[in-house]
Amino acid sequence: MADIQLKDLVKSYGPTEVLHHIEGDIQDGEFIVxxxxxxxGKSTLLRMVAGLESVTSxxxxxxxxxxxxxxxxxxxxxxxxxxYALYPHMTVRQNMAYGLxxxxxxxxxxxxxxxxxxxxLEIKQYLDRKPRQLSGGQRQRxxxxxxxxxxxxxxxxxxxxxxxxxxxxxxxxxEIRKLQQRLGVTSIYVTHDQVEAMTLGxxxxxxxxxxxxxxxxxIELYDRPASMFVxxxxxxxxMNFLPVTLxxxxxxxxSGHQVSVASGHSGTATLGMRPEHLTADPDGPIAINVDMxxxxxxxxLIHGRLDGTEHAITASVPGHAHDGIGxxxxxxxxxxxxxxxxxxxxxxxxx
Amino acid sequence: MLKRVHxxxxxxxxxxxxxxIAITLVFFIWPASQAMYQSFLIEDxxxxxxEFVWFExxxxxxxxxxxxxxxxxxxxxxxxxxxxxxxxxxxxAGFAQRVVRGAMFYRTLLIWPYAIAPVLxxxxxxxxxxxxxxxxxYFLEIxxxxxxxxLSGNQAMLLVILAAAWKQVAYNFLFYLAAMQSIPNSVIExxxxxxxxxxxxxxxxxxxxxxxxxxxxxxxxxxxxxxxTFGIIHAVTQGGPGTSTTILVYKVFNDGFVGLDxxxxxxxxxxxxxxxxxxxxxxxxxxxxxxxx
Numbered sequence: 001m002a003d004i005q006l007k008d009l010v011k012s013y014g015p016t017e018v019l020h021h022i023e024g025d026i027q028d029g030e031f032i033v034x035x036x037x038x039x040x041g042k043s044t045l046l047r048m049v050a051g052l053e054s055v056t057s058x059x060x061x062x063x064x065x066x067x068x069x070x071x072x073x074x075x076x077x078x079x080x081x082x083x084y085a086l087y088p089h090m091t092v093r094q095n096m097a098y099g100l101x102x103x104x105x106x107x108x109x110x111x112x113x114x115x116x117x118x119x120x121l122e123i124k125q126y127l128d129r130k131p132r133q134l135s136g137g138q139r140q141r142x143x144x145x146x147x148x149x150x151x152x153x154x155x156x157x158x159x160x161x162x163x164x165x166x167x168x169x170x171x172x173x174x175e176i177r178k179l180q181q182r183l184g185v186t187s188i189y190v191t192h193d194q195v196e197a198m199t200l201g202x203x204x205x206x207x208x209x210x211x212x213x214x215x216x217x218x219i220e221l222y223d224r225p226a227s228m229f230v231x232x233x234x235x236x237x238x239m240n241f242l243p244v245t246l247x248x249x250x251x252x253x254x255s256g257h258q259v260s261v262a263s264g265h266s267g268t269a270t271l272g273m274r275p276e277h278l279t280a281d282p283d284g285p286i287a288i289n290v291d292m293x294x295x296x297x298x299x300x301l302i303h304g305r306l307d308g309t310e311h312a313i314t315a316s317v318p319g320h321a322h323d324g325i326g327x328x329x330x331x332x333x334x335x336x337x338x339x340x341x342x343x344x345x346x347x348x349x350x351x
Numbered sequence: 352m353l354k355r356v357h358x359x360x361x362x363x364x365x366x367x368x369x370x371x372i373a374i375t376l377v378f379f380i381w382p383a384s385q386a387m388y389q390s391f392l393i394e395d396x397x398x399x400x401x402e403f404v405w406f407e408x409x410x411x412x413x414x415x416x417x418x419x420x421x422x423x424x425x426x427x428x429x430x431x432x433x434x435x436x437x438x439x440x441x442x443x444a445g446f447a448q449r450v451v452r453g454a455m456f457y458r459t460l461l462i463w464p465y466a467i468a469p470v471l472x473x474x475x476x477x478x479x480x481x482x483x484x485x486x487x488x489y490f491l492e493i494x495x496x497x498x499x500x501x502l503s504g505n506q507a508m509l510l511v512i513l514a515a516a517w518k519q520v521a522y523n524f525l526f527y528l529a530a531m532q533s534i535p536n537s538v539i540e541x542x543x544x545x546x547x548x549x550x551x552x553x554x555x556x557x558x559x560x561x562x563x564x565x566x567x568x569x570x571x572x573x574x575x576x577x578x579x580t581f582g583i584i585h586a587v588t589q590g591g592p593g594t595s596t597t598i599l600v601y602k603v604f605n606d607g608f609v610g611l612d613x614x615x616x617x618x619x620x621x622x623x624x625x626x627x628x629x630x631x632x633x634x635x636x637x638x639x640x641x642x643x644x
Contacts, residue, residue, distance in 0.1 A: 099546055
């Protein structure tokens, strides 16, 4: 068990810098999710912590020790890969015992630890099978088993659930979380799936184009996104953005209506409103020409355009709504649920 | 369901395979059956008298100590050629896999020897190891070894083994490199995280995973050493000194075209044919079944 520090971490391939001055303090036992669109550098960052990619500059420390120059095997980490990376010519038991044998543990000790891990992951009956005789979910468990038998200081997960079907993914997500809480091992988990990120992580590191956009708890990211990117990435359906002109606590929408906001800024800005925070209100300032309805059962998504403009806007209302296509519906929003961003930099404007 | 394609006339498919069948008939079936027929005959050196003797040629072979020696020599030769060229190719492939910059350049260089005709390859080695002119005997002299493969049977054997193995390295290298590249990188990385060093990763992960390729190459190399090394041996030692590098295929040529014992030579080539058929069957049986995992 250990904490992890990322200090001013930079990764370049030749002249191209792909990760820019990453900072991060990860507490002992924390579950950190690195999330971002594909190509944002999240896997590269994880592989740098694992020691599979070199560090161009900056420092990675695990448990207070600088590990930049250490081989992956010396960092006391375990990693679960997207394609599981099981050794195809070994049985499940041999797969799990491989790392322990290399560490020259006594045979009885190895057997006991493999049995224990297999018990936890409910793969005891498959111990003598080869990976190709297992289903995707079972292989996933073996890959996790191989990680936990080693009893490492840090778990690293590289999109471990993306090869599973939707139902299994939800189930394994819960199991990974339970397992991590039970073992209390510091974990870093990479994914592009924001639901996975929100549900798993104690804290989320949102990466975009090699920059850390925000590093905080899921609720912080949801309530106070630091940038338009985070605001749009976290939450589903995505946040609505409208260009507005600010003046003394009110924002003028492109449709000419006024929305009160909790901000003293003035000038142009981008107003962000989550679909679920728009409440139906016959006198509300936000008028939507309804184009389409999506019935989700518990709630209904109303897709349309801001009245008199081409700005797409989505609202989520509880319950069922059957009619209204072509009509104009009006909504309002509480000032403290609005978000304001600098239109040029995309950064949050704080009140 | 497989769709069956019907040609309007039944002639076209036969026409299309006719060239291949003609070549097989003229260059394989006909000479093979001739050899088979001839192996039952005893002819005098001038071709004046011919006698049909059934299996006498084979009986003579099985009791001929020269032939049995040659068999043994061939076994040693082919095992060493296969082991040497495969071992060396494996090491090269292991390194070539790790090279990032200029990989294509190295790979092209390593494949070159395969494009050289056996006789030319043999000629190269003859020059390099010529006892009076060659560069290698000169170096060996410095460390106190006298090299003369015209006199020493063991040195001659070593030379043809080296030449034959060298020529086959390129082929083995290609197959090993392809096999290694088909192993997912993450498996190797997982082993690295599990604590295995490069050597251990190679022996416990990479080597077992390329074992089907190793088996395939073993058969191919044995066949190569048995048959295709004729040109090299003819250019380098001509089976000598004495009979110290006369492997089976060279003995066929020597007894038939030099010794003019056509019946005996034909019987030897029939034995060789049987051997290669066995090897081919073994290969198809096992390679199709994917060895080891």
